[in-house]
Amino acid sequence: KNLPPGKTGWPVIGESIEYLGAGWKGRPEKFIFDRMSNYSSYIFKTNLMLQPTVVFCGAPAHKFLFANENKLIQSWWPSSVDKIFPSSTQTSSKEEAIKMRKMLPNFFKPEALQRYIGIMDTIAHQHFAANWDNKDMIVVVYPLTQRYTFWIACRLFLSIEDPKEVDRFLERFKVLSEGLVSIPVDFPGTPFHGSIKASEYIRKEFLMRIIKQRKIDLAEGKASPTQDILSHMLLTADEDGKFMKEVDIADKILGLLIGGHDTASSACAFIVKYLAELPHIYQGVYKEQMDIAKSKGPGELLNWEDIQKMKLSWNVACEVLRLAPPVQGAFRDVLTDFMYEGFYIPKGWKIYWSTHSTHKNPEYFLEPYKFDPSRFDGRGPVPYTFVPFGGGPRMCPGKEYARLEILVFMHNLVKKFKWEKLIPDEKIVVNPMPIPEKGLPIQLFPY
Numbered sequence: 001k002n003l004p005p006g007k008t009g010w011p012v013i014g015e016s017i018e019y020l021g022a023g024w025k026g027r028p029e030k031f032i033f034d035r036m037s038n039y040s041s042y043i044f045k046t047n048l049m050l051q052p053t054v055v056f057c058g059a060p061a062h063k064f065l066f067a068n069e070n071k072l073i074q075s076w077w078p079s080s081v082d083k084i085f086p087s088s089t090q091t092s093s094k095e096e097a098i099k100m101r102k103m104l105p106n107f108f109k110p111e112a113l114q115r116y117i118g119i120m121d122t123i124a125h126q127h128f129a130a131n132w133d134n135k136d137m138i139v140v141v142y143p144l145t146q147r148y149t150f151w152i153a154c155r156l157f158l159s160i161e162d163p164k165e166v167d168r169f170l171e172r173f174k175v176l177s178e179g180l181v182s183i184p185v186d187f188p189g190t191p192f193h194g195s196i197k198a199s200e201y202i203r204k205e206f207l208m209r210i211i212k213q214r215k216i217d218l219a220e221g222k223a224s225p226t227q228d229i230l231s232h233m234l235l236t237a238d239e240d241g242k243f244m245k246e247v248d249i250a251d252k253i254l255g256l257l258i259g260g261h262d263t264a265s266s267a268c269a270f271i272v273k274y275l276a277e278l279p280h281i282y283q284g285v286y287k288e289q290m291d292i293a294k295s296k297g298p299g300e301l302l303n304w305e306d307i308q309k310m311k312l313s314w315n316v317a318c319e320v321l322r323l324a325p326p327v328q329g330a331f332r333d334v335l336t337d338f339m340y341e342g343f344y345i346p347k348g349w350k351i352y353w354s355t356h357s358t359h360k361n362p363e364y365f366l367e368p369y370k371f372d373p374s375r376f377d378g379r380g381p382v383p384y385t386f387v388p389f390g391g392g393p394r395m396c397p398g399k400e401y402a403r404l405e406i407l408v409f410m411h412n413l414v415k416k417f418k419w420e421k422l423i424p425d426e427k428i429v430v431n432p433m434p435i436p437e438k439g440l441p442i443q444l445f446p447y
């Protein structure tokens, strides 16, 4: 049978090491481009995460995959992810994903999102005052953007208000994320082992304690049914009148935290990096945000209309997501044998789609390494070429929420500071999100 070109690497581990990189700090972009130029610019075979895998590259391939979700293919996560959180939306379990998908529109519908803007803005004020203003005006950005997005999620998902509690939770959470996309060796000391332990603690102890207390508070009228995602999950029954089990709620909330946390933190950190490197882009964003700031009364929070005015800022954020996409790509399981472009794709193999195959492809983006936010003016890039949030039925449900928290972050940041990078050529590592190796230390210059 005519399998796609490519090699499957070492016995058992295949090319996972090349993909994830030594020390789990990989260069997925190089992996994809090397093989696109060695084998074929639209398809090649390999072996990743212990699975024979075909990588689909380019806009037509993305279109094909997104259109065939749940027909020829279905979302699949490496067994490592299934083990770290057994029944949540991030796993391959289709039923759980469907349940989650049905519930999500309530959290991410426009009325709900509009309510979140003021809360995000309040948290941003407190976050910048508590963490960025210091004597030397030197900060390391990535841990701070992690704090910012985690604080927002803790508030909107669980009504955790105390920053110290948020920080304690974040420490455990970081251990979990680090082993999420790793070689699944469950042995003390490996990232995978740490991740399983952290997940058990978060799901079975930390979240369970909050869920039980919330049930009591709701029964006694001390908590509001609409105050956050947790109340909503506890009080919403499915079509058969059944309420979700506590363990499932813990898993779902963890799934949302995983989906939304490191992704948005990485995006915010790269925005800081690019704005430091490109003063003319910073000036444009500064002007746009100051016009909005000047139109507000003292203490007045950002609202939906303000967000709509942040056109250039969002173009800049999109260009950052194109050049440094937080999600490298995702896997699919092949449900039935099929042919693609004359190549045989066997049932049971995995498919991987990669943001890089289009984002930095000169066929779709002229001078792909040039930072040019005007690419997003008007109708923007050609469909299926700009895919930081994926596409089709499994497209990121948190896209609009992410847009809001990123724009609120940019507004509060440029209003307060200019900055310079302290390590001019800081290396970028991918673990599994891209991050500057030393976390992006910067010198701040407050206004």
Ligand code: HEM
Residues within 6 Å of the ligand: 075, 089, 090, 097, 101, 255, 256, 257, 259, 260, 261, 263, 264, 267, 325, 326, 327, 329, 330, 331, 387, 388, 389, 390, 391, 393, 394, 395, 396, 397, 398, 399, 401, 402
């Ligand atoms: C810049 C920020 C973000 C990026 C780049 C991003 C990217 C993605 C991508 C590419 C996928 C699809 C993966 C696939 O094709 O299988 C995805 C799925 C998902 N995202 Fe996001 N995401 C972001 C923020 C968020 C936020 C803020 C949340 C939640 C509040 C979230 C929750 C999820 C969930 C639950 C899924 C799984 C959906 C499913 O499998 O049906 N994401 N995200």
